[in-house]
Amino acid sequence: MDKIVVRGGKRLKGKIKIGGAKNAVLPMMAACLLAEGESVIRNVPLLADVITMKKVLEQLGAKVTLRGHTLHVDTSNVSRFEAPYELVRTMRASIYVLGPLLGSFGKARVSLPGGCAWGPRPVDLHIRAMQELGARIRIDHGYIVARATNLRGETIVFSLPSVGATANTMMAAARAKGKTVIVNAAREPEIVALADFINRMGGRIRGAGTETIEIEGTSRLDPAQVRVIPDRIETGTFMIAGAITAGEITLESCMPEHVEAISQKLRQGGVIVEKSRNSIYIKGKRRINSVDAVTAPYPGFPTDMQAQYMALMTIARGTCVISETVFPDRFTHVPELRRLGANIKIEGNTAHVGYVRHLSGAPVMATDLRASAALVLAGLVADGETHISRVYHIDRGYEAIEEKLSKLGADIKRMPE
Numbered sequence: 043m044d045k046i047v048v049r050g051g052k053r054l055k056g057k058i059k060i061g062g063a064k065n066a067v068l069p070m071m072a073a074c075l076l077a078e079g080e081s082v083i084r085n086v087p088l089l090a091d092v093i094t095m096k097k098v099l100e101q102l103g104a105k106v107t108l109r110g111h112t113l114h115v116d117t118s119n120v121s122r123f124e125a126p127y128e129l130v131r132t133m134r135a136s137i138y139v140l141g142p143l144l145g146s147f148g149k150a151r152v153s154l155p156g157g158c159a160w161g162p163r164p165v166d167l168h169i170r171a172m173q174e175l176g177a178r179i180r181i182d183h184g185y186i187v188a189r190a191t192n193l194r195g196e197t198i199v200f201s202l203p204s205v206g207a208t209a210n211t212m213m214a215a216a217r218a219k220g221k222t223v224i225v226n227a228a229r230e231p232e233i234v235a236l237a238d239f240i241n242r243m244g245g246r247i248r249g250a251g252t253e254t255i256e257i258e259g260t261s262r263l264d265p266a267q268v269r270v271i272p273d274r275i276e277t278g279t280f281m282i283a284g285a286i287t288a289g290e291i292t293l294e295s296c297m298p299e300h301v302e303a304i305s306q307k308l309r310q311g312g313v314i315v316e317k318s319r320n321s322i323y324i325k326g327k328r329r330i331n332s333v334d335a336v337t338a339p340y341p342g343f344p345t346d347m348q349a350q351y352m353a354l355m356t357i358a359r360g361t362c363v364i365s366e367t368v369f370p371d372r373f374t375h376v377p378e379l380r381r382l383g384a385n386i387k388i389e390g391n392t393a394h395v396g397y398v399r400h401l402s403g404a405p406v407m408a409t410d411l412r413a414s415a416a417l418v419l420a421g422l423v424a425d426g427e428t429h430i431s432r433v434y435h436i437d438r439g440y441e442a443i444e445e446k447l448s449k450l451g452a453d454i455k456r457m458p459e
């Protein structure tokens with residue numbers, strides 16, 4: 043196992059390129075199952091989660107080749123319909139094969155993901171939506187076993203706008219008979235990207251990016267080519283890296299309109315954020331001000347940025363309140379940030395973050411993907427060395443984070459534990 047060692051105190055300076063979005067490429071890879079033949083996905087980020095999804099597809103019989111940042115997925119020989127526990131437990135997004143397998147082959151056996159580091163994370167909405175489209179589902183030895191002779195379009199009303207359930211439903215409904223309407227759909231850019239990909243395959247999806255998505259099912263879809271949108275969470279993480287080090291950096295190949303909620307918070311705190319069509323310039327200052335935040339589904343402040351934002355707020359002047367409404371227990375980074383000297387109190391789903399003049403480096407442990415990123419960010423500004431162990435979490439969602447930060451002048455290296 044590797045660890046990351048950061049020596050804090052460097053002001054970041056320079057330019058880096060943002061990679062393709064993890065949360066867009068994973069459902070796109072699953073969506074390749076909707077068409078027989080070879081689809082091509084470009085701008086693929088090289089992440090552990092992409093390799094896990096590759097294994098999930100290979101397990102089904104697909105041929106998946108990764109050349110540089112381009113992925114070829116050939117589904118001609120798919121003949122098995124199971125996503126096993128060993129893969130699903132390492133990556134919940136494996137459940138994305140449920141919808142397309144049902145839509146294309148009428149059967150799927152997908153392990154239930156179980157809980158995650160910060161809470162129960164149910165998949166009831168995915169299951170109910172498949173049932174409403176006509177699938178018969180039972181839970182057998184920890185697996186979702188689903189069958190459908192004919193999926194039929196239906197109006198599906200979600201009690202909350204789940205990203206995963208919206209994506210799975212769109213994929214199944216794209217191959218159902220008739221029209222499906224998803225009410226209270228997730229509006230994340232990754233949903234829009236998935237709908238675009240399915241439409242390139244010949245699908246007929248309208249309204250992605252709004253609360254109501256209409257899917258006209260079709261009996262056949264054809265393989266297609268697509269480019270993955272830039273990762274808004276990687277973008278946001280580097281924006282905070284610039285801000286927390288009082289640096290001056292430019293992020294290229296990103297989509298500024300996807301990080302509006304983060305930009306607003308940083309500006310309110312006193313950071314200069316300038317946007318052009320596909321780049322963002324950040325200029326931090328020595329002391330920024332505390333600004334409250336409440337996580338919410340897109341276009342609200344992303345839960346996937348809560349930990350990193352909290353790292354920044356620990357050294358911001360004043361006190362602030364950060365509320366987590368999407369995953370109310372998502373605070374595993376808090377005890378680790380406290381080890382670096384942060385002043386944070388948790389009450390229910392709310393963190394009260396007080397100002398400290400300095401963070402001080404210490405050994406800490408990464409507990410999940412975004413928590414690890416928060417610890418790296420805190421390490422960039424802490425006195426002395428911060429050793430972050432279990433960095434395999436960070437490799438799930440950031441391609442070469444230490445190389446990109448080094449390029450910006452950070453003193454950071456990866457080494458064996």
Ligand code: UD1
Binds near residue numbers: 068135163168
């Ligand atoms: C996706 C993202 C994840 C992000 C999250 C919220 C991927 C691969 N992952 O996760 O990075 O943090 O969106 O932006 O894209 N819920 C249910 N029942 C369900 C499904 C969800 O109650 O069947 C609840 C969840 O517990 C949570 C809320 O809905 O409270 C939102 O979760 P959801 O949008 O489904 O998150 P994921 O798709 O798992």
